[in-house]
Amino acid sequence: MSKNTLYDKVWDSHTVARLDSGQDQIFIGLHLIHEVTTPQAFGMLKEIGSGVAFPGRTMGTVDHIIPTLSQIRPYEDELAEKMMAALEQNVNEFGVRFLHLDSGKQGIVHVIGPELGLSQPGMTIACGDSHTSTHGAMGSLGFGIGTTEVGHVLATQTLALNRLKVKRIEVTGSLGPGVTPKDVTLRVIHDLGIKGGLGFAYEYGGEVFDAMSMEGRMTVCNMSIEGGARIGYVNPDQTTFDYLEGREFSPEGEAWERGVAYWNEIASGDDAEYDDVYEIAGESIEPMVTWGINPGHSIGISQPLPEIGSFAGEDRKTVEHGYDFMDLRPGESILGTKVDVAFLGSCTNSRISDLREGARLIKGNKVHPGVRMLVVPGSQQVKQQAEEEGLHEIFTEAGAEWREAGCSMCLGMNPDQLVGAERSISTSNRNFIGRQGSPRGRTHLGSPAVVVSSAIAGCIADPREMGEQA
Amino acid sequence: MSTKRIEKIVGKAIPMPRDDIDTDRITPARFLKSITFEGIEKALFCDERENTPDHPVDNPAHKGANMMFVGKNFGSGSSREHAPQALKRFGVDVLVGISFAEIFAGNCFAIGVPLGVASAEDVNELIRQAQEEPETRFTVDIGNSTVSYGDRVVPIDIQETRKAAFLAGTWDMLANLRGNLPQVEEVAASLPYVTNFESEAQ
Ligand code: SF4
Numbered sequence: 309m310s311k312n313t314l315y316d317k318v319w320d321s322h323t324v325a326r327l328d329s330g331q332d333q334i335f336i337g338l339h340l341i342h343e344v345t346t347p348q349a350f351g352m353l354k355e356i357g358s359g360v361a362f363p364g365r366t367m368g369t370v371d372h373i374i375p376t377l378s379q380i381r382p383y384e385d386e387l388a389e390k391m392m393a394a395l396e397q398n399v400n401e402f403g404v405r406f407l408h409l410d411s412g413k414q415g416i417v418h419v420i421g422p423e424l425g426l427s428q429p430g431m432t433i434a435c436g437d438s439h440t441s442t443h444g445a446m447g448s449l450g451f452g453i454g455t456t457e458v459g460h461v462l463a464t465q466t467l468a469l470n471r472l473k474v475k476r477i478e479v480t481g482s483l484g485p486g487v488t489p490k491d492v493t494l495r496v497i498h499d500l501g502i503k504g505g506l507g508f509a510y511e512y513g514g515e516v517f518d519a520m521s522m523e524g525r526m527t528v529c530n531m532s533i534e535g536g537a538r539i540g541y542v543n544p545d546q547t548t549f550d551y552l553e554g555r556e557f558s559p560e561g562e563a564w565e566r567g568v569a570y571w572n573e574i575a576s577g578d579d580a581e582y583d584d585v586y587e588i589a590g591e592s593i594e595p596m597v598t599w600g601i602n603p604g605h606s607i608g609i610s611q612p613l614p615e616i617g618s619f620a621g622e623d624r625k626t627v628e629h630g631y632d633f634m635d636l637r638p639g640e641s642i643l644g645t646k647v648d649v650a651f652l653g654s655c656t657n658s659r660i661s662d663l664r665e666g667a668r669l670i671k672g673n674k675v676h677p678g679v680r681m682l683v684v685p686g687s688q689q690v691k692q693q694a695e696e697e698g699l700h701e702i703f704t705e706a707g708a709e710w711r712e713a714g715c716s717m718c719l720g721m722n723p724d725q726l727v728g729a730e731r732s733i734s735t736s737n738r739n740f741i742g743r744q745g746s747p748r749g750r751t752h753l754g755s756p757a758v759v760v761s762s763a764i765a766g767c768i769a770d771p772r773e774m775g776e777q778a
Numbered sequence: 779m780s781t782k783r784i785e786k787i788v789g790k791a792i793p794m795p796r797d798d799i800d801t802d803r804i805t806p807a808r809f810l811k812s813i814t815f816e817g818i819e820k821a822l823f824c825d826e827r828e829n830t831p832d833h834p835v836d837n838p839a840h841k842g843a844n845m846m847f848v849g850k851n852f853g854s855g856s857s858r859e860h861a862p863q864a865l866k867r868f869g870v871d872v873l874v875g876i877s878f879a880e881i882f883a884g885n886c887f888a889i890g891v892p893l894g895v896a897s898a899e900d901v902n903e904l905i906r907q908a909q910e911e912p913e914t915r916f917t918v919d920i921g922n923s924t925v926s927y928g929d930r931v932v933p934i935d936i937q938e939t940r941k942a943a944f945l946a947g948t949w950d951m952l953a954n955l956r957g958n959l960p961q962v963e964e965v966a967a968s969l970p971y972v973t974n975f976e977s978e979a980q
Contacts, residue, residue: 321969324961327954328946330939335965337972345859347813356952361959362966372810394813428971438857438881452881454859456888456952464955466962470939502798503851506880536854538880563975570970602798602854622850622898626798719807719856740802740855747806747825 310474337431345436415687425555429544445525447544473583489524490755494596505537600630650763657735658686675707676766720745789844800855839912848875853882894934
């Protein structure tokens with residue numbers, strides 16, 4: 309059993325009771341809600357006549373269903389309008405804080421939590437969305453929950469949870485040119501598998517993480533769940549504090565000092581013990597891209613597609629299905645695979661640093677005529693910042709579409725969808741069949757650099773081979 | 779909300795042999811826009827069913843089945859509870875498979891759908907039995923952790939704590955959690971961030 313890790317400390321300080329089920333009742337420090345997974349939960353509260361136990365520890369926004377082209381109400385999509393109206397009514401009725409579309413602060417929950425300083429080290433953070441692991445970048449324990457559990461948090465600010473084991477993922481050395489946090493996370497999932505993290509929280513550490521920006525850490529923690537780990541976190545350090553200082557909900561003055569002291573205390577101790585440790589040399593990581601139908605189906609972009617025989621017997625059926633669905637063949641190179649759509653966005657890669665990186669690479673180039681490129685900022689604040697820096701003009705001059713904040717093409721719940729058997733290169737986090745809205749649509753995941761280099765080339769391209777070193 | 783004991787489920791089974799069936803395939807994302815779960819069963823595997831004329835869910839031989847036998851890593855992907863809800867509302871009261879994704883398993887537990895895990899060999903045998911003799915009536919016995927048909931008894935694993943809750947009828951966790959609200963207040967008061975570090979914690 310792990311000892312003295314951040315996970316253990318936060319777990320222990322948030323334990324309310326041991327339940328008959330053998331689970332622990334855990335206090336939830338921050339509950340983020342959005343339109344998709346909450347209406348049924350509010351319905352449940354009404355059924356049992358309960359209010360929201362700690363409305364001040366709940367924050368709502370909209371992200372999944374909002375159109376990114378025009379956000380004028382009522383939405384064309386009646387169901388989207390209905391969901392939106394239901395959330396507005398519920399937050400009013402139950403007295404929950406809500407970031408409206410006209411607040412200037414709306415965005416994807418996993419972008420706005422850190423951005424507003426709501427997500428802080430040492431917290432437990434829950435949201436009815438599996439990518440809540442993102443908030444682990446702040447040194448907190450963030451995890452996704454289902455609608456019934458959303459109801460539990462609303463009614464009691466607690467959850468019944470099983471304690472996880474802790475696996476330390478140590479990335480040593482440094483990353484090569486053109487290699488980004490997205491490649492680190494895809495590599496971890498590649499190595500440990502999409503089930504490697506089941507039952508574990510991942511603690512990311514080592515020189516690569518010490519040197520990584522907060523936004524990069526968010527990208528990595530975001531995809532922990534794609535490797536099966538419900539939680540992924542990085543210990544808070546000076547980078548974390550520098551990021552947090554001065555944000556809207558961050559403590560100030562003396563309270564800030566007390567906060568920093570507390571956050572230093574809850575980081576894993578030097579004597580921390582882990583249930584397992586996995587090490588990767590940073591130098592061995594290449595830009596990664598997925599070729600199949602789950603995020604573990606990935607390769608270093610210059611590698612030949614893997615032979616079916618190289619997979620464990622039990623995985624081969626899925627691998628064959630993946631090749632068949634994606635219309636690719638083992639042994640071939642993925643470079644040069646024609647793409648129809650390039651998507652730069654989602655809670656994995658839609659922060660200002662992602663957009664800056666994308667703009668830097670696309671500047672002076674044109675999106676290939678055969679490619680439709682969407683650039684979708686993760687929040688209204690990111691959008692505003694990007695526009696102040698003129699990034700939107702760089703994108704539109706290159707022929708990309710510049711959109712309003714939202715989940716957009718990450719999933720087929722809003723008008724941004726693949727059509728027919730279109731093939732996309734996408735900075736999002738899931739390449740499951742049907743994910744981007746078309747049952748036959750094909751998704752390749754990669755970093756912002758890979759998406760931009762591919763958008764320009766019209767086919768999957770290595771960002772290291774662009775004019776300048778990425 | 780009424781809670782009930784779940785001890786035994788008897789009926790026919792739908793065989794779903796493929797591995798890694800994720801929640802996007804169980805209930806495609808575009809069907810998630812509803813604000814109630816009513817009717818969500820219509821979304822169950824709908825993309826696959828459209829493209830697969832003899833999909834097990836539509837096969838008349840499996841009509842009226844109340845359990846499903848599945849492969850490895852069933853329910854991976856998005857945490858949407860629509861997937862277990864669609865299964866339950868379609869009439870699936872229990873699933874037996876080689877392995878299940880964690881969040882999916884938690885969501886199933888929360889709505890009172892037990893999951894049994896068995897070896898690949900045993901699951902494949904169950905799947906074959908359901909395919910070849912779809913009229914077979916299987917019995918899932920939660921207390922004894924078995925699936926049986928004819929004289930055949932297959933052992934399954936049901937997570938101990940969940941099993942106890944099904945048998946005792948305490949799987950509706952909300953009632954349990956609400957019972958401890960005074961202690962919740964105490965823990966909240968001990969966490970300095972709850973006041974945004976404005977005051978010393980207790
Ligand atoms: S961007 Fe994608 S993964 Fe992230 S919250 Fe939105 S839909 Fe979920």
